[in-house]
Amino acid sequence: MKLETLGYNDKIQSLGLEIGLDDLEIGRVVTEHKERYHVLTEKGEFEAEITGNLRYTVSSRADFPAVGDWVALMIYDSNSAIIHKILPRYSVLSRKAVGVSGEVQIIATNIDYAFIVLSVDNDFSVNRTQRYLTLCHASHIKPIIILNKIDLVSEARLAELMDLLKTRLLGIPVLGVSASTSKGLEKIKETIQVGNTYCLLGSSGVGKSTLVNALSQKPLMETKKVSEYSQKGQHTTTHRELVVLENGGILIDNPGMREVGLSDVSDGFDKTFGSLLELAVDCQFKDCSHTVEKGCAVIQAVERGKLDRSTYENYLKMKREQVHFESTVAEKRKKDRDFGKMVKQFKRIKKSNK
Numbered sequence: 640m641k642l643e644t645l646g647y648n649d650k651i652q653s654l655g656l657e658i659g660l661d662d663l664e665i666g667r668v669v670t671e672h673k674e675r676y677h678v679l680t681e682k683g684e685f686e687a688e689i690t691g692n693l694r695y696t697v698s699s700r701a702d703f704p705a706v707g708d709w710v711a712l713m714i715y716d717s718n719s720a721i722i723h724k725i726l727p728r729y730s731v732l733s734r735k736a737v738g739v740s741g742e743v744q745i746i747a748t749n750i751d752y753a754f755i756v757l758s759v760d761n762d763f764s765v766n767r768t769q770r771y772l773t774l775c776h777a778s779h780i781k782p783i784i785i786l787n788k789i790d791l792v793s794e795a796r797l798a799e800l801m802d803l804l805k806t807r808l809l810g811i812p813v814l815g816v817s818a819s820t821s822k823g824l825e826k827i828k829e830t831i832q833v834g835n836t837y838c839l840l841g842s843s844g845v846g847k848s849t850l851v852n853a854l855s856q857k858p859l860m861e862t863k864k865v866s867e868y869s870q871k872g873q874h875t876t877t878h879r880e881l882v883v884l885e886n887g888g889i890l891i892d893n894p895g896m897r898e899v900g901l902s903d904v905s906d907g908f909d910k911t912f913g914s915l916l917e918l919a920v921d922c923q924f925k926d927c928s929h930t931v932e933k934g935c936a937v938i939q940a941v942e943r944g945k946l947d948r949s950t951y952e953n954y955l956k957m958k959r960e961q962v963h964f965e966s967t968v969a970e971k972r973k974k975d976r977d978f979g980k981m982v983k984q985f986k987r988i989k990k991s992n993k
Contacts, residue, residue, distance in 0.1 A: 640683075642681055646749070646835070651726065651749075654709075654726050663712060663724070664680050664712055665726075666679055666680035666685070667679050667707070667709055668705065668710060671705065671706055671878065672878065674689070675687070676710075676722065678712060678722070680712070687719065687720040687721060693723065704725055706879040706891055707748040707749045707836065707891055708749065710722045710723075710724065710725050711723050711724040711725075711726065728749055730778050732747050732775070732780060733746055746840075747838050747879060750836050750837070751780065751837065753775045753837070753839075753840055754783055754785050755775070755782055756785045758844070758846060759791055760791060765949065767842070769911055769912075769950070769953055773957065776907035777907030784808065784812065784813040786800060787816055787817070788817060788819075789816060806947070807949070807950055809914060814826050818853045819846070833886065833887030834887060835889065836888075836889040837889065837891070848892065856885065879891060908954075915929075915937060915950065915951065918937050918940050922935050922937065923935070929951075929955070
C-alpha cells in the first residue's frame with residue numbers, strides 16, 4: 640500500500656523532513672490497544688511499541704501516539720516494529736478526559752473533516768451536536784452533520800428535524816441518510832475526497848458502524864440493534880480504527896461517547912456560537928457574562944425571540960465547563976510547580992548534609 644493511499648502528502652512530508660527521519664520507515668497508526676499500535680506502511684502492517692526514550696520524555700497521555708498519527712519507526716521483523724518519533728500533527732481532535740481532572744484525551748489526529756452522526760430517534764440532540772461542533776472548530780476540522788435512520792420517520796418529521804438543525808447550526812452542511820437502506824448514501828460518498836481523512840463522531844447506537852460498513856461496502860464493523868428495553872444505543876465499536884475506503888477516502892471510526900467534555904476550546908466557541916457573540920458586541924459592558932447584566936444585548940435577543948433560548952442556555956452551560964477546566968488545569972500546574980520546588984529543596988538539603 641502506498642503512503643499516499645493513507646493520506647500522505649507534501650505537507651506531511653515537509654513536517655517529517657523538519658524533524659529528521661534518518662533511515663526510519665514512515666507509517667500511519669490505524670489502531671491502538673493499551674500502548675501497542677498497529678501501523679500501516681508501504682512494507683505492510685506491523686504491531687509496534689514506542690521506544691523507551693520516547694516513553695521517558697512524554698509529559699502527558701496526549702504525547703503518546705494516537706490513531707491517525709504519522710510515525711517514524713524501525714522495522715525488526717515481518718510483524719514487529721519500534722516507533723521512534725511522532726510526526727507533527729496538523730490537527731488534533733480531543734476532549735476532556737473522563738474521570739481525570741485537568742487531563743485531555745486525544746480522539747484522533749490529522750483529520751480533515753468530521754462526520755457528526757446523530758439519529759432521528761431518542762438520541763437526537765442539537766445541544767450535544769453543538770459540543771461536537773465546538774471540538775471540531777477548536778481543532779480546525781471541518782464538520783458535516785449526518786442525520787441517520789431517516790427511514791424511521793415520516794417526510795414531515797424529517798423536514799422538521801432538518802430545519803431545526805439548519806436553524807441552530809448555521810452554515811454547517813446537513814445530510815440525511817439511512818445507513819441500513821442506503822437512502823442518501825450517495826450524497827455522503829460524493830463528499831468524500833481522495834487523500835482526505837474523515838472522523839466519525841456520535842453517541843452509541845446512532846449507526847456509525849453501520850455507516851462505515853455501508854461506505855466501505857464490507858462488514859468491517861460489528862453492529863447491534865438498539866436495545867428494545869431502554870431504546871438506547873449499545874456499544875459496538877470498542878476501539879478507534881482507521882479504514883481506507885475504495886474511493887480513496889480515509890475513515891476513522893470511534894466508540895460512542897456518552898460524555899463530550901470540553902477542554903481548551905476557546906477558538907471553537909467563536910465559530911459554534913458566532914451569531915450569539917455578534918450580538919454580544921452591543922452589550923453595555925465589555926466583560927458581560929450574558930447572565931444578569933442590565934443592557935445585555937444577548938439576553939434582550941433571547942427575550943425578543945431573535946436568539947434561540949436553547950442555544951443561549953447551552954452556550955452558558957458549555958462556557959461554565961470550559962472555565963472550570965481551565966481553572967483545574969491552572970491548579971494542577973501550580974501543584975506540579977510546588978512539587979518540583981519541594982523536590983529541588985529536598986535535594987539541596989540532602990546535598991548540604993553530606
